[in-house]
Amino acid sequence: MSRQFNQQQLAAIEAKGSNILVSASAGSGKTTVLIERIIRHVLSDYASLDQLLVVTFTEMAANEMKERLEMALKQQINHSKDPELKRNLMRQLSILPEAHIRTLHSFCLTVIQQFFYLDDIDPEFTLLTDATQIELLKEEAWAALLELIIDDSPSIKVSSDEYLTLLRSFSKGRNDDRLYQMINQLCEFARSNPDPLGWMENISHPDHFLLDFSTPFYQSSLIEYSMQLIKEAKHQWQLALQLTESLSEATLEKYATFIQEDAHIAESLIQHFENNQYEEAINLIHQHSWKRWASYRRDDEDKEIIQLAKKYRDQAVQRIKELTNVFPYSYSQMQTHLEGSQVIVNSLSHLAIGFYHQFQRLKRQNKLIDYNDLEHITLQLLAPMDPKTRERQPSIAAHFYQNQFKEVMVDEYQDINELQGLILHYLSHETKSTGNLFMVGDVKQSIYGFRMADPSLFLSKYERYQTSTDQQLIILDTNYRSRDNVLGYTNDVFERIMDKNLGEMIYAEAESLKTGFPYFIEQQADSDYNAEFLLFNKDTMMESNEDLEGEFDTSREAEAHLIAQKIRYLIDSNQQIYDKSNGGFYRKIEYNDIVILSSTKNSFLTLQRIFDHYEIPLLSQKIESYFQRQEIQLMLALLKIIDNPHQDIPLVAILRSYFVGLSDEQLSLIRIYSQTTSYFQAVLAYANAEDTTTIDQTLQGKIQEFLSQLRHWQRLADEISLAELIWQIYMETDFLSYNAGLSNGLQRTSNLHGLYQRASDFESHYFRGIFGFIRYIEKVIDRDKDLQEPVLLDHGQNYVRMMTVHASKGLEFPIVFLMNTGQKMNLKELRETMVLSKEHGIGIDYIDTEYHLKYPTIHKEAIKKIRERQLKSEEMRKLYVALTRAEQKIYIVGTIASQNKWEEMQQLLLDLDDQSKTIPLMHRLKASSWLDWLQQALYYRSSNSSHAIHIYTMDQLLSKMVEENNDQKDNLMQYYQKNFASTAHETPDDTLMESMLFQYSFPLSTKTASYQSVSELKRLFEEPLIDKANYLTENPTTLNLSDIESELAGIRYTQGTFNEPKLIQSNKSQSLTPTEKGTLIHHLMQSLSYQSFSDIEITHYSTELVRQVQILSQTIDSKFSLIDLEMLNKIISYLTSELGQFTIQHYDKVKVEQAFSMIIPASKLYLSSKGQEDYLKYHPEDQILIHGVIDAYLIVDQRVILLDYKTNRYQAYSNQSKREQIEHLSNTYRFQLSLYAHALSLVHSIDVTEVYLVLIDFEEVVLLTDLYQF
Known part of the structure; x- marks a missing residue:
């Protein structure tokens, strides 16, 4: 029985003869379309399964597609009456397990295994998949590089002096951690490029350090942003001027003239920028002096108008003052800083290239390749690069696959990068008029920038194919997932906030979502399914004086209570949803209909705790790291002291644990016996003590037995593998049996078996030994990179689920709570020392090493502006993914600073007279959270969508909390009966109750x-x-x-x-902890010689401050030299x-x-x-x-x-x-x-x-x- 498809879907299924891009919006059935296209290729003899390459984003997606294809093929076999067709379908079914339906990495592995000989690759290579093992290998490469630099090796273009300059510029303290992190980041970014070495060489090209504001780079970043600020200021002055028209004649001229003089600055700046007079514009920004607002009498009849005009004028002035952040220095200073930074970038480039070569050398020596190598090697096999021209031509491998595959199909095309795009290019006939590249995706759901995904590849094709006669663009915009209420609200939001400037795509009629599910089309609008805002007014947290146990302290907890109370209402009041299964019917909402989404996992523990109070079952993504489990920590501590017993913390942990079983008192006796040595030396001294009158002989016996066992394990460590040693410890100590008898014993023993397997895997690669394994585990813990996996329910489970937005992608849920919408967007990258751009290289500060001062370069500021838009565009797309997960109801949960501020912003948005349907760019760029965008969409030009907004105070939340039994006597009675009733009186007598309830008259005096x-x-x-x-x-x-x-x-x-x-x-660490840094800054402020500053110009303050810091470093504490330049600049800010x-x-x-x-x-x-x-x-x-x-x-x-x-x-x-x-x-x-x-x-x-x-x-x-x- 064939399924019915709409016209757009049919076009995507049947189109052939060219490259095809299918832009498939959320819920439009793209996977179903993709599978149907494959089936029809097979049925029409257009292509056999072994003549198709289908690239998916994850292994899970590939397996799911194979399963669905298997079901579809079996259905076709069962319904077919044509014997020849049946035989063909059965052959396809047999081919299916080996069909090229896989991730790109998996296919790259196949290419390398088949054509390794084309580039002298060792066929016995091992794929290194563990990120932490890769990190350890990188550290080894870094150490090798430093040895070459110290030896002034001619193979490295960085001298030891250049390295030390970089070290002084970027590293804190006496280690090179920060510099290493920068070089590692630079290399990883370069490796997403098809030509990583070429990119790293190009970042120091002189063109990047020319100050020319007329170039597209500066125009699209700083100049466009500046013009937006100026135009906004001009608008504010116009509003102020309009207000003055209603003033009395006595005051009209005074204020109107004043505002007109101010507004002339905006006109001058616009004229300078439009005429490419950038130096004049920058001088005007820095040199203009703003006049003081003219005073007025308190009884002036025009007082309110004057005050409002002043408000608009102040806002306009503030916009112009913001330009000093865009252009922080004079034109000549900015050029000087750029030229100075070129030297730094040149050294960084050479250091990064040297690191890249060392890393690649180590992998070649040990026959290792990583995932990134899979892509680079595959590209080199398909289209080797000419080292002179740096151009590529297809090889025999490329021609082989182009002849084999009649079609190359790519799912989630919006998430590939340039390197992956080139591989697909050489596998397909993309450049031919009869191209065979079939791409499916939705750029509005491109949310993997941290994996180097490049949505511009999709966008460039999306724009080109609209007017191309040789390529096809097909748009799937009918949503079969959600109610019209959900889709209408989503459309209303994104047509107001998303465009090419922010979001990187125009959200117009073609991109909007249309309701496709038949029952939802037929239904009248129902307000029960409108989008609903649940907002907590943070301002009321301070105002509430309720003396209740249920009060809480953070907005995160407040939101958790809001969600829990709403869920309890939905469940307890028998609210209903439409169930699409079995022909469709309404039923009660169940817990498993509900999902809570958040941008991060930070709220999960809070939700778990609070939901326990409301008795709401909750299932979340994994929060606790495997290596933090107690049984694993104990084994790691034991391995550490087998490797080196002179480690006090793991030693004490083992002595106190199951393995030895000493008490706190016994540990203290050991320390008292030998107070000036390390703890291990104290243990040895106690074990060897001959004067039995001064020691506990039982304790001495335990220690001697432990030391004997430790020496035994140390000998084994030299004779057998690490995995065998771990298993031997399990057997000799019965540690597995011990853990099996504890609570959650099955999980504990499984974890220990996992540690054994992890050790075995570790030694199967390049790595060996206990020390290396411990370093590896510590890296895993430090990285804390648990995968964002979706939370799936087994049949019959009834839990509310919570997961991140990334984990929810591709899934759908009847009811969605989107929480933490008021949380700041993650723009941490913009505060880093180094900002990277594929097109524009590296943005970095100019470091004056002589005076220890740091100056942000204009090149870095321009890249930051570009990256800010890109990062916020991805945040906007994450919001789109979150809203489109909901089938029937979306709750938006967030925290606002105060109701007054919410209403002020509401009025500002309502007052905007911009005629565009999209909110003015400057307002959208200033949004710092998802909730800011959602509020803008609500009130800009009167939103058409139906929604409800509820703002809750602290008192309202407290009043709805589940009532707790605070009666002390009842609680004591319950506790008594639970713990003592079976061994004592069934109920306590009056005397006992009186004793239990007795309170000293002055209890605090005892504390x-x-x-x-x-x-x-x-x-x-x-x-x-x-x-x-x-x-x-x-x-x-x-x-x-x-x-x-x-x-x-x-x-x-x-x-x-x-x-x-x-x-x-x-x-203590060589670098400063936040506490140490605070103490040193505090000491510095108290030690300042103010007299020294009184005799010099402000411009020399920085030199004097550095001098005083150096004196303190030499005379008081050397750690004063670790105070960073940024903090010294802030002290100068106070002094001035x-x-x-x-x-x-x-x-x-x-x-x-x-x-x-x-x-x-x-x-x-x-x-x-x-x-x-x-x-x-x-x-x-x-x-x-x-x-x-x-x-x-x-x-x-x-x-x-x-x-x-x-x-x-x-x-x-x-x-x-x-x-x-x-x-x-x-x-x-x-x-x-x-x-x-x-x-x-x-x-x-x-x-x-x-x-x-x-x-x-x-x-x-x-x-x-x-x-x-x-």
Whole structure:
């Protein structure tokens, strides 16, 4: 029984005689079309299965296609009455297992195995598939390269001096990790290019370092962006000018003239840019001085109009000021920086080429190839490159396959790269008029940029084929998956946000989704299936004073509660969906109808915990790494000490574990016996001790037995393979049996068997030995690169599923919750030291190694602008994939900063008078999250789609939470009956209950220390970070933990005086940890000689600061030399600020590092804490001794100014804006600085007039107000 196809599908199935590109939108049945095309080729004798090459993106897709082809062939055999046809179909069925329906890598392997002799390739090569083993091999190649550089080998074009210059420029500390990472990144990027060596050589070409803003490169990146900013500023000035027309005559001229003078700047800039007068434009940007807005009287009748006009004017000025970020330096400076960076890029290029050669040499020596080699070798076999002309011509291998394959079919064509595209080109007849390349894909779903996918290949064909007479473009736009509500909303969003500038494709009628499922076409619009926004108002998290156990602290948790509450409603209220199976019918929603999608896996653990509370079954992608399992960690620790017992951490782990079984007390006895040695030496000393009066003989016996066993294993390690050693340990210790008896024993033993197999696989390649295996495992853990696999349900399982958007691609679900839509897009690449472009090479900063200063080059800024569009385009396509997974209902879940900000943006969008259906580019580029785009689509020119928006406050979420039993007596009774009723009285008597419920009158007095630092006390006034979603447990002390105790948990006021004992000390890293960096910066700020800055020009500040850092490095701590240039520039930013200049001017009044101690009543202290009054009740006599250190203060005339330096990092990709982060830090430190101000006022008997928070990394100085009073 043949299936019915629409006209577009039939065209895709039957078209022949040319290259064909099928643009198949989500849910349009592309796989079904592809299989039907293959079947019809076979039925019509156009091609046998062995005459077709079908390339899929994954092995899973290839296997699925073979299975579906097998079913289709069997159906044809069963229905056919033609004996000849039956015989042919049965032959095709027999061919199917060996048919070339496979991934491109799999086919490349076949090509190499068949034609290896064409390029002198060893046929006994091994395919290296493990990414971590590849990484270890690269490290070996890097070490070999460095040896050649040190020896000044003529084979390497990088001298030792050039290498050291690169090391000083890019690496932190005393290792070359960062430089290695840059070179590795450069090589990996180059290897996606058909000619990696040619690309690496070309990145240092002089053309990349010419400052010519008229070139297409700069025009499409910086100039176009600048013109957008200027035009937006011009529009804002026009709005301001229109407002002035309604002013009274008395004020009209003053403000209208003022705005017109401002707006003239925009006209001048536009004229300069259009006339290619770039130097003049840049000078104007930097040199123009903005006049102060004219003042007005508070009782002025035009006050509101003037204020609104000022708002528009300020926005316009801000747009022009943003141009200083685009062009940060003068024209001549930018040219100087470019020329200087060319030297750096040239060295990087030579170093990368040397690394590439060493890596390839190691693989050849050991007969290894990796996946990338598969593609490069295949291309070389099909079309060898002439080393002189660098051009390719097809070989006999290419002609062989071109003759064999009547058609080359490619699935997911949007995800291939240029190298893969060339391979397909030489396998097919693409260049002939009767081409045979059949490509299927959807560029709107190209989301694999991190795998070097290049959607421009699809897009260029999509545009060319529309007007070509020799090629065919077929568009499948009918969606058989989703309701009209879902499709209508998706179309409405993307026709507003996606175009060639952002998204890289126009979303017009041809690209929009049309409803195709018959039942959904026939149905009237039903609001129950409209897109629904579930938004949490983050602002209300601060406002809520609810004293509930269910309160929570992060927007991620809030979203999890929102989703859980909605799912509980859908299930408990018997909501229905349409079931497409068995002819179609409505039924109750079940858990397995629901999927939660997120851009990352960061929320999965939070969801799991909160869904457990709501009793919602949940199945997610794997979160925990295999190598983090306890049984695996123990085996790795044992292998480490077999290799080298002088490793304290794994040694103590083994001594404490199943293998030896020492207690904490016994471990302490060993350390006490020998306190100045390493721990292994202490173990040896204890084992060999002769004076039995000073040792525990039982403990000594255990240690001696362990050491004997350890020596035995060390001897075995030299005699047998690693895998055999692991198995021997299992057998001698019964470790497998021990783990089988633990909880989840089957999984534990399977993991241990897996470790044995992993070791066996490891040694089957180039690698050997325990040390190499341990390095390999550590790399695996560090990489944390678990594959994004879809979460599939077995038949009968009823779980809500959660997965990433990448894992969901190709799947469909009745109900989808898309969460974390307010999360910042991942643009981390733009902050890296190096930015790469296939067309434009490498963007890098100019490093002045003499003065330790870094300058971003204009070339790098241009590449960053291009990459920003590409990255955001991919983010937009990820959003498209997410929305098109839903069959019947889509819930969009996110967090907004506040309802006021949401409404302000809503009004701004409604006010836009742009006539284009697409939102103005500048607004779309400024979006930092998916939710920004979705909001823009909602309110720009009145969205046509039906949707519902619900904004929830903290109180609303709390009111809907599942009620918990907070009755202490009931909880104790339940705990008692569960744990003791079977061995004691069935119910506890009154005396026992009274004892269990007894509370000391002053419980906090038993938990407090009287000596406090200000830094510790300030935590009580921060927003709580405790996990309040830990619900009922079996521990009665947890059940009884009061809210105040929860709040106080974690600060020293409620902790013991002593830290936990440390049996071992780990070596400190040569590079700076964030804590060390913060400490050094803090010390540097307190050590600055302000007087030295008072005698020099601002332009020389950087030199002076570097000099002072060098002195500190030589006299105090060598680690000062590790402070990076970026942070030094930020310190200079503070020194040049108004406050910094005032401090330098009055350097003789500055006091630094002023320690103080003072006694303050506890009740008075905590009454200053808002919201703490009701439950912090102490004895009136309670006193607390507080100590602290004031960073700096100065008294000038009657001004008492207190300064506090903070090194908190500015999180550019946080969900919070920069201003919100600053506000949060101000609130966090307000209490601490209030205490400092109080102490300072007591010392000098004068009130502190100004308190400043100097946020170094933010480059901001914050004046604190509303200080606490004591």
